[in-house]
Amino acid sequence: MGTEPSVAALAPGFTTALFAVAGIVVVAVLLRVASRHGTPLRRRRATKVSRYLLLVVLGVIVLFPIYITVVNSLLAPDQIAQRPPLLFPTHPEWSTYATAWTSGHLGRYLMNSFIVTVAIVVGTLVTSIAAGYAFAFLEFPFKRTIFVVFLATMMVPLEVTFFTNLQTVVSLGWYNSYLALIVPFLATGFGAFLMRQAFLGLPGELRDAAKIDGLGHLRFMTRIAVPLARPAIAALGLFAFFSAFNQYLWPLIVTKNDQYRTVQIGLKILSRSQISTINVTFAGIVLAFIPLFVLLLVFQKQLIRGLTAGAVKG
Amino acid sequence: MSATVDPLPAAPTDRPGPGEVPEPDPGDRHLRRRRRERLLAAALLAPSALVFAVFVFYPFARNIYLSLYSTPPFPNLPSRFVGLSQYSQVLGSHNFLNSLWVTALFVVYTVPAGLLAGLLLALLAHQKLKGIRVFRTVFASPVATSVAVASVIFFTLLNPQVGLFTYWLGQQNQLSVLDNPTWALVAVSVVTVWQNIGLSFILMSAGLQAVPDELLEACEIDGAKGWARLRHVVVPLLSPTIFFAVVVGTILSLQSFGQIDLLTQGGPLQRTNLLVYNIYDQVFNQNNEGRAAVMAIALFFITLVLALVQIRLLERRVTYGN
Numbered sequence: 085m086g087t088e089p090s091v092a093a094l095a096p097g098f099t100t101a102l103f104a105v106a107g108i109v110v111v112a113v114l115l116r117v118a119s120r121h122g123t124p125l126r127r128r129r130a131t132k133v134s135r136y137l138l139l140v141v142l143g144v145i146v147l148f149p150i151y152i153t154v155v156n157s158l159l160a161p162d163q164i165a166q167r168p169p170l171l172f173p174t175h176p177e178w179s180t181y182a183t184a185w186t187s188g189h190l191g192r193y194l195m196n197s198f199i200v201t202v203a204i205v206v207g208t209l210v211t212s213i214a215a216g217y218a219f220a221f222l223e224f225p226f227k228r229t230i231f232v233v234f235l236a237t238m239m240v241p242l243e244v245t246f247f248t249n250l251q252t253v254v255s256l257g258w259y260n261s262y263l264a265l266i267v268p269f270l271a272t273g274f275g276a277f278l279m280r281q282a283f284l285g286l287p288g289e290l291r292d293a294a295k296i297d298g299l300g301h302l303r304f305m306t307r308i309a310v311p312l313a314r315p316a317i318a319a320l321g322l323f324a325f326f327s328a329f330n331q332y333l334w335p336l337i338v339t340k341n342d343q344y345r346t347v348q349i350g351l352k353i354l355s356r357s358q359i360s361t362i363n364v365t366f367a368g369i370v371l372a373f374i375p376l377f378v379l380l381l382v383f384q385k386q387l388i389r390g391l392t393a394g395a396v397k398g
Numbered sequence: 399m400s401a402t403v404d405p406l407p408a409a410p411t412d413r414p415g416p417g418e419v420p421e422p423d424p425g426d427r428h429l430r431r432r433r434r435e436r437l438l439a440a441a442l443l444a445p446s447a448l449v450f451a452v453f454v455f456y457p458f459a460r461n462i463y464l465s466l467y468s469t470p471p472f473p474n475l476p477s478r479f480v481g482l483s484q485y486s487q488v489l490g491s492h493n494f495l496n497s498l499w500v501t502a503l504f505v506v507y508t509v510p511a512g513l514l515a516g517l518l519l520a521l522l523a524h525q526k527l528k529g530i531r532v533f534r535t536v537f538a539s540p541v542a543t544s545v546a547v548a549s550v551i552f553f554t555l556l557n558p559q560v561g562l563f564t565y566w567l568g569q570q571n572q573l574s575v576l577d578n579p580t581w582a583l584v585a586v587s588v589v590t591v592w593q594n595i596g597l598s599f600i601l602m603s604a605g606l607q608a609v610p611d612e613l614l615e616a617c618e619i620d621g622a623k624g625w626a627r628l629r630h631v632v633v634p635l636l637s638p639t640i641f642f643a644v645v646v647g648t649i650l651s652l653q654s655f656g657q658i659d660l661l662t663q664g665g666p667l668q669r670t671n672l673l674v675y676n677i678y679d680q681v682f683n684q685n686n687e688g689r690a691a692v693m694a695i696a697l698f699f700i701t702l703v704l705a706l707v708q709i710r711l712l713e714r715r716v717t718y719g720n
Contacts, residue, residue, distance in 0.1 A: 149592060245694070252457060
């Protein structure tokens with residue numbers, strides 16, 4: 085192929101990859117069919133091998149875009165352009181990461197993202213615990229109505245209100261600042277709902293016992309209810325972290341320079357750079373991906389709980 | 399809010415606690431305690447209420463207001479009240495109908511595919527095999543990619559000169575798929591499906607986990623083979639999860655913006671001009687807030703209908719469960 089413009093609809097590389105995948109799937113299916121015959125031991129072994137084959141093929145497909153990004157981030161630009169493509173970095177160039185961090189401003193972008201994300205997570209947790217506690221343990225007029233109003237906020241996504249919110253932020257003098265990036269997300273209807281559910285799930289006798297012991301609401305909340313609701317709090321915190329860190333539309337419209345841009349917006353700027361620095365773009369992507377990937381590895385269980393809250397339990 | 403003295407009895411609650419049992423003689427002490435409780439509730443709810451008032455309800459009301467005024471062609475002229483006529487004008491326009499159609503196509507391209515991929519991976523990962531946890535992590539890993547990460551990965555790999563995918567597709571030094579009117583939306587959809595595969599896998603896995611193992615074992619003893627077991631046992635039991643995934647997936651897909659901004663900017667020939675991108679374009683490029691406001695209200699109603707459907711389904715499921 086080289087760099088000649090090709091007339092064929094499918095390049096040999098793509099065709100080869102397709103055939104390789106198809107071939108492995110066929111082998112897996114054949115093994116599966118074969119597993120219906122033969123001795124039990126052989127059958128079991130064939131089933132097992134076919135299952136692993138399928139898992140590996142699908143794993144490779146799912147992971148490939150991330151893998152090739154990591155590989156390309158370690159290649160020199162001319163190596164990235166090399167055909168046939170290099171699928172493994174023989175002489176990894178780690179210095180690209182330093183370039184991305186400093187002249188690609190990834191250091192600054194990531195710091196902004198962390199400041200904004202941590203503030204949003206802490207704020208969401210505080211407001212959600214407070215509101216959830218009020219709905220679960222306190223009596224006050226119009227409780228039902230207020231709860232429905234809180235839930236109704238989930239029906240108005242930012243995609244509907246972003247430009248009117250931008251006007252508000254501008255008139256508050258918050259344009260291009262951390263306040264603009266943080267304050268609108270300090271409370272969510274989802275968080276209040278989740279914490280209310282978590283508190284209602286605690287045994288009812290707890291509050292009575294605490295009352296007899298002379299514990300007021302504030303002390304009951306901080307010393308008993310919150311520690312017992314830790315799983316829900318962790319799930320909500322991780323959920324808030326992911327959504328805050330990944331925001332795109334809002335940071336795009338309320339920031340105008342690198343001083344406040346988050347890493348997601350930084351990626352847009354990196355993606356518009358020259359081909360001669362395309363390796364820096366790849367390194368930038370990896371740097372933007374790593375924080376959440378590490379969180380996923382460490383807190384897989386809690387994260388799954390957060391993402392599926394409402395899905396499984398209803 | 400609740401600091402005002404309310405003569406009405408307290409609203410019905412979901413949990414009959416002992417504090418709520420109607421006391422025969424609400425003496426002075428009780429009254430004072432109740433007032434304190436109301437004050438505390440007001441204090442606990444106030445921060446959230448403030449954020450919602452300023453950043454959810456006010457902008458929404460202002461949106462409705464803006465949708466009734468036509469934006470002048472030049473910034474310094476006053477805007478004119480046109481009422482609902484702006485709705486008929488915008489909602490009937492080719493630009494809006496095109497967005498609606500493209501958005502619907504995008505939903506059709508991304509939601510079922512993402513769901514099926516997630517279900518397939520979840521079924522495969524729901525086996526007792528050595529090292530299965532590694533595969534679970536691998537399948538879940540795209541959940542750590544933001545829309546920007548996923549889009550920029552594919553944008554770079556689709557670079558017309560040096561992109562690996564461009565080379566594999568045999569498109570080197572040709573029109574990029576992202577600039578091809580026929581394929582641009584498909585390309586954006588592929589990126590979206592890949593980005594959402596982790597979430598879809600996690601949802602489906604959690605659903606499968608809730609299916610009791612004994613049930614699957616019982617099927618095995620009954621001789622129900624793979625496909626039959628999947629169709630008649632697993633999928634019906636997973637249907638709540640699947641419904642949830644369909645509704646949430648559709649809402650998220652309707653609200654897509656980042657991949658369009660990063661990959662195609664609505665082009666070529668408006669073939670990827672999804673609703674939210676169109677609203678953004680009206681505000682920041684066409685300087686037409688009135689039009690943008692009408693479209694935003696339309697988006698709100700579409701989302702609302704879907705959310706109501708979701709609540710309905712959830713309610714029905716609870717009834718089934720009992």
